[in-house]
Amino acid sequence: MTTVARVIAEDSGDLTALPKVELHSHLDCCLSHDAVRRIDPGVTRERYEALFAGPPRCASLADFLKYTLNYRAMLQTERALRIAVQDVFAQMAADGVVYAELRFAPLVHLGDGLSADRVVECVAEETARQSEATGIDAGLILCTLRDHDAGQSLATARLVERHSRTGPVVALDIAGDEIAHPLDPHLPAFDLVREAGLGVTVHAGEAGGPESVREALDRTGTRRIGHGVRSAEDPALLDRLRNEGVHLEVCPASNVQTAVVPAPEAHPVDRLRRAGVRLGISTDTRGVTNVRLTQEYERLRDLFGWTPADFHAVNRDALAAAFAADPVRRRVGRALD
Numbered sequence: 078m079t080t081v082a083r084v085i086a087e088d089s090g091d092l093t094a095l096p097k098v099e100l101h102s103h104l105d106c107c108l109s110h111d112a113v114r115r116i117d118p119g120v121t122r123e124r125y126e127a128l129f130a131g132p133p134r135c136a137s138l139a140d141f142l143k144y145t146l147n148y149r150a151m152l153q154t155e156r157a158l159r160i161a162v163q164d165v166f167a168q169m170a171a172d173g174v175v176y177a178e179l180r181f182a183p184l185v186h187l188g189d190g191l192s193a194d195r196v197v198e199c200v201a202e203e204t205a206r207q208s209e210a211t212g213i214d215a216g217l218i219l220c221t222l223r224d225h226d227a228g229q230s231l232a233t234a235r236l237v238e239r240h241s242r243t244g245p246v247v248a249l250d251i252a253g254d255e256i257a258h259p260l261d262p263h264l265p266a267f268d269l270v271r272e273a274g275l276g277v278t279v280h281a282g283e284a285g286g287p288e289s290v291r292e293a294l295d296r297t298g299t300r301r302i303g304h305g306v307r308s309a310e311d312p313a314l315l316d317r318l319r320n321e322g323v324h325l326e327v328c329p330a331s332n333v334q335t336a337v338v339p340a341p342e343a344h345p346v347d348r349l350r351r352a353g354v355r356l357g358i359s360t361d362t363r364g365v366t367n368v369r370l371t372q373e374y375e376r377l378r379d380l381f382g383w384t385p386a387d388f389h390a391v392n393r394d395a396l397a398a399a400f401a402a403d404p405v406r407r408r409v410g411r412a413l414d
C-alpha cells in the first residue's frame with residue numbers, strides 16, 4: 078500500500094485519513110444529536126444522551142436493542158430518512174470511509190403513509206446523491222428482523238430483488254435478537270434472494286454461540302456473518318471459517334456494549350485474525366455505541382499493535398467480501414492501494 082494516507086498514518090499515528098471499507102453499519106442507529114434535532118428540535122443533549130446513546134455497557138443484546146427503537150420512532154418520514162442518510166455519510170467522510178454498506182429494515186419505517194417501496198426508493202435516492210457528493214461508494218442491505226414473521230421476511234426479500242434492479246440495493250440481512258427468535262421462518266426469504274444471485278449476510282455468533290454461526294452457514298448459505306465473534310470459542314468452527322473463506326463483519330465496540338465480550342482488551346478480533354479468519358472492521362451502530370470507525374482502528378492499534386499494513390489487509394478482505402459490482406470494486410481497490 079503506497080497511498081499518501083498510509084504514509085501520513087505511519088508518520089503521525091493519525092488514522093483518520095486511512096482509507097476504510099465499512100460493511101456493517103445500521104443506517105437507523107447512527108443519528109447524531111444534530112441530526113436528531115433537525116428531525117425534532119425539542120430533543121436536548123441530555124435527552125439524546127438518555128434515549129439515543131446507549132450506556133457503555135448494556136445488560137444484554139436485548140437490552141441494547143431497546144435503544145434502537147428510539148431511532149426507529151424518529152425515522153418515520155421521508156425527510157427524516159434522508160437526514161439519516163446525509164448524517165451517516167458526513168460521519169463516514171470524517172472517518173476516511175471509501176466504501177460502505179448501509180443496512181436498515183424497510184418494514185419498520187412505514188409511518189406517514191409511506192409504502193415499503195417508497196422507503197427503499199427514498200433511501201436509495203439519497204444514498205446515490207450522498208455517494209456522488211462525498212465520493213464514498215455505497216451499497217444498501219435490507220434487513221429483515223428476527224421478530225418479523227415469515228411473510229414480512231419474504232416481503233423484505235422481494236424488496237431486495239425489486240430494488241436491486243434500479244438502485245444500490247445489494248443484499249438481505251437478518252438483525253434483531255438471535256436468542257429469542259429462531260431462523261426457521263426466515264429461511265424462504267434467504268432462499269429467494271440467494272437464488273436470485275443477490276447477496277446475503279446474517280447476524281449470528283453475537284449473543285448466540287458458535288452453533289448460531291454454523292446454523293447461518295448451513296441453512297442460509299451465507300458466506301458473510303454479521304459479528305460471528307463467538308466463533309472464537311470453537312476451534313473446529315475457526316478451521317471451517319478459514320477453509321471456506323467466510324468473512325466476519327466485526328464490530329468491536331458494539332460487542333463490548335452488548336456484553337458479548339467483557340472488555341475491549343478481551344475482544345477476540347486479534348485471535349480471529351491470527352487464526353486466519355477473514356474479517357473487516359465496522360461500527361455497527363455509530364449512535365447507540367457512540368463510536369467512530371477511526372476510534373475502532375485506534376483501539377485495535379493501541380490494544381493489539383495493529384499497523385497500517387494490518388488495516389490495509391482487513392480492508393482488502395472487506396472489499397473482497399463486499400456486495401459491489403466489478404467497476405466499483407476496482408475503483409475502491411485503487412483507493413485502498
Ligand code: HPA
Pocket residue numbers: 103106138145252253254280283331361362
Ligand atoms: N445485532 C442485532 N441486531 C441489531 C444489532 C446487532 O448488533 N444492531 C442493530 N440491530
Ligand code: ZN
Pocket residue numbers: 101103252280303361
Ligand atoms: Zn448489526
